[in-house]
Amino acid sequence: MDGLLLISILAEPVSAVISFAIGYYAYKGFRISSARRLFLLHLGFVILGVALLLRFITFGFLLSLRFSEQNVQAVRGIISLGGFVFSSLQLAAYILFSVSYTSQPESVDGNGKTLAVLPSFYLIFFNPFLELLSLAILGYVVARALILFIYKSGGNSLLVLLGFACFFISHLFFLFATVDESLLFLGQIIQLFGFIFFLVMLTRVTRTG
């Protein structure tokens, strides 16, 4: 579990950096073309990046405090609130993606006690209701991306479709994380794969011309 946990924690800042890179490129596109949908895409990826980064920083900070199980229970409400804020930010990003389609850790030292507390502590960040909402919105975004790919089959459209599909699957795993905690880490890794698909698309695009 430790290795998986470490990868899933590190996946968040990496995903955030990729998200900011895509957001930056969308903004560049907006400045040149004045296309409003590119601005919505920019806002969506920047908000998603901020949400991922905030969760990583907050989690890293709480981890550095080396909470015992009792202490975690004491600040559970605050973590829940933080989780609600992060999930809401993610949700806002997904809404922006859907609108753009519609308008046409801190170092882990291997301390067993700390790690034993981690899964349940990390799980509080995820709000099932907001995960369900994210799933519904992402389902719509994936459907639109699929239609786009079918009609305008292109390598970059396929990469965008795969990226959003990974986001969708990751939220499906987050939703069922209360049943099996390993799904949470698996979800993080799948989400990272989603960002990697976007990064490949961005790399292909920047080689154009």
Added chain:
Amino acid sequence: MTASKEYRSKARIYFDILNQIVNEGGRAGPTRILYGANLSHDRLTKHLAQLISLGLVVEEKEEDRVFYCLTEKGMAFIQEFRRIQAFAKAFGIPI
């Protein structure tokens, strides 16, 4: 029967003009640009004046004829526009 008229952004029009100049070998007369970029004479004159002021195009006079040549900045704009276009197309966003 009404024909649907596709909206072209200012950047798209600039790209079409510059791309037409590239297709003509980096130097083209107004008539060739006019047909290639699908613009009226008045609109072309207005856009060319803006492209010159932006340093994307330079005007060259040869006897009584006028030619428009692409600058390095103009070439860089075309390349950047193509990248942005590929990016936007991946998300189904027309520009």
